[in-house]
Amino acid sequence: MSPDQLEAALRQIGAERYHNLHPFHRALHDGRLDRIQVQAWALNRYYYQSRIPAKDATLLARLPTPELRREWRLRLIDHDGDAPGTGGVTRWLALTDGLGLDRDLVVSLDALLPATRFAVDAYVSFVRERSILEAIASSLTELFSSSIISERVAGMLRHYDFVSPETLSYFTPRLLQAPRDSDFALAYVREHARTSEQQAAVLDALRFKCSVLWSMLDALEHAYVTPGHVPPGAFRPT
């Protein structure tokens, strides 16, 4: 495949498998969830946010050149900040606070769905264990995240009276950060995935990552939309 054909194949995977298509997201954005269900989404998604810097640090440690490390360390700064009280993980906690969740409960990770933990841990392991090319390719879901974020913010503000622009402020910088990150990752993959084996591995890495995101939403749907399926120990409506 030429680089253009590879990019088209990657975009096709997003068009077919990205989590914007999941029924739980459709319900979240269309205002069909109640406050408890939105809380469950934010509490579980906190685990994803909190492990993203660990995922990026493990890749950073393996990158071979100062140029690559300089680029990748921006992601750590985006999420961890460069001073107390800054960065994406802190801003996600502003979201869970705004939704009325107890911060100690969120940070404790005690109330996560089991499948959230398995899915997120699988992503961190994938990035630690696979080739640098596959690890970088697995971040390419961010090619598709700007449009879902815009849709989510607009939908949630329109439909939920318990959500304010301040509560959703996590997402504003992502609209600039995600395209910057995915442009870099896409250019890297276009340049370095040359053999058919490498190209197949890159496509599989993106499919894998779509499955990580999809299975997190499957678990939320099963536990909080289908009545009575909250696993033992997981967050429960009070």
Ligand SMILES: O=C(O)c1cc(C(=O)O)c2c(n1)C(=O)C(=O)c1cc(C(=O)O)[nH]c1-2
């Ligand atoms: O709100 C979303 O739908 C969404 C999706 C994704 C993604 O597609 O992986 C990320 C984010 N948000 C996000 O906020 C974020 O920091 C992020 C980092 C990564 C990554 O794989 O390194 N994906 C995403």
